[in-house]
Amino acid sequence: MTFDVRRMLLLAEVARHGSITGAATALNYTPSAVSQQIGRLETEAGQPLLERHARGITLTEAGRGLLAHAERIERELRAARGDLDELAGLRAGSLRLGTFPTVAASFLPLVVREFRRRHPAVDLNVYSARNAGLLDMLAGREVELSLLWDYEWRRLPEDSLEITHLLDDPTALIVSASHRLAGRRSTSFAELAGEQWIVRADHPVAEVLTRSCHAAGFEPAIAYRAHDYQEAQAMAAVGLGIALAPRLALTSLRDDVTTVALGTRGPARRVLLASSRDQRPTPAARALRALFTSAASALLSMRTPLDQAVRQFPGC
Structure with missing residues (x-):
């Protein structure tokens, strides 16, 4: 019946x-x-x-x-x-966000703090992984939104992802405080042909180094393979070599190293916020996306190097 x-x-x-x-x-x-x-x-x-x-x-x-x-x-x-x-009304619910380590240690906390202040009843869970793992999480709906990155030579697939371009994260040069380039505002790869390099082992920044050096006409001489950016800074500090890093990886900079900009021709990665095209966003996801967009705009309006802008951002 x-x-x-x-x-x-x-x-x-x-x-x-x-x-x-x-x-x-x-x-x-x-x-x-x-x-x-x-x-x-x-x-x-x-x-x-x-x-x-x-x-x-x-x-x-x-x-x-x-x-x-x-x-x-x-x-x-x-x-x-x-x-x-x-x-x-964002008075209940949950939201799952994916992120990658360098942005989790720099830009992300600014947004998380504001989201929790505005919407304390929404349970925000954050998961950190590399790009491949984050893409798998989005595909499997383990997260609703994820921070991702890409470079111009390997763009993420926009046919399956709804992508918001938040900001460009330029690559900077790390040198010891006593290096010949310390104190310079900028340099070019053409000036770096004779340098020894510290590179992240099995990491995308290694490809950035190789591509940039090849474009300048030389093969990079690798002196040390580091496993994180703090290790790379330590080796640069003692003069073992120089290193590349995205600006967002340099918000905790050692006192005995400094950074040098690589100018407009230096490689930059895009920092992106993505969701699956076949998943309708929840009110919480829409609110978080809006906060990411406004925070990125505020950082860019400060017109200082990105790592410095994050350190100076109100509330840090």
Whole structure:
């Protein structure tokens, strides 16, 4: 036996008003339309639900039994609407965000702090991985949004991703405080042909180094293969070589090293915020995307090197 839920809710309305006419007036229906729907519900029930008399109606025993279920359905629907309103108003819910290490240690905390201040009831969970892992998380819906990066020679697929370009993260040169280039505002790869290099082992910045040196006409001489940027800074500090790093990886700079810009021809990666095209964004995801966009615009408006802008950003 199946029941049309809308007719059950109509039965509850008739019981509440004590008559078919009263229910029809409240719902802006005609009495005949209400009576017809109740008749169909009685057919579904297989027995009378109402007893009609001069003063209105009373419910039969079957009608009272079905009314109890109808009222329970009404309560559940009100609760469902309340839950959805809470989510829409960012007074409840959760959000899963992917990120990569260098942006998690620099730009991301600015946005997380503001999101939690504005929407403390939303449970924000953040997962860190490399690009390949983050793309897998997006595809598997383990995260709703993810920070990603790419370079001009290897763009991310925009056919499957909804991508927001937040900012460009230029590559900088790390040298010891006593290096011949220390104190220079900028240099070019043509000036670096005779240098020894410290490079991140098995890391995309190694490809940035190789491509940039080849474009300048020389092969980089590798003196040390580091496993993180702090290690690369330490080796640069003692003069073992010089290193490349994205600006966002340099917000915690050692006192015995300095950075030199590589000018407009230096490679820069795009920092992106992405979601799957086939997944509709939740209100929380839309709010977080807007915060990322506004924070990136504020950083760029400071017109200082990106690592310095992050350190100087209000609230840091």
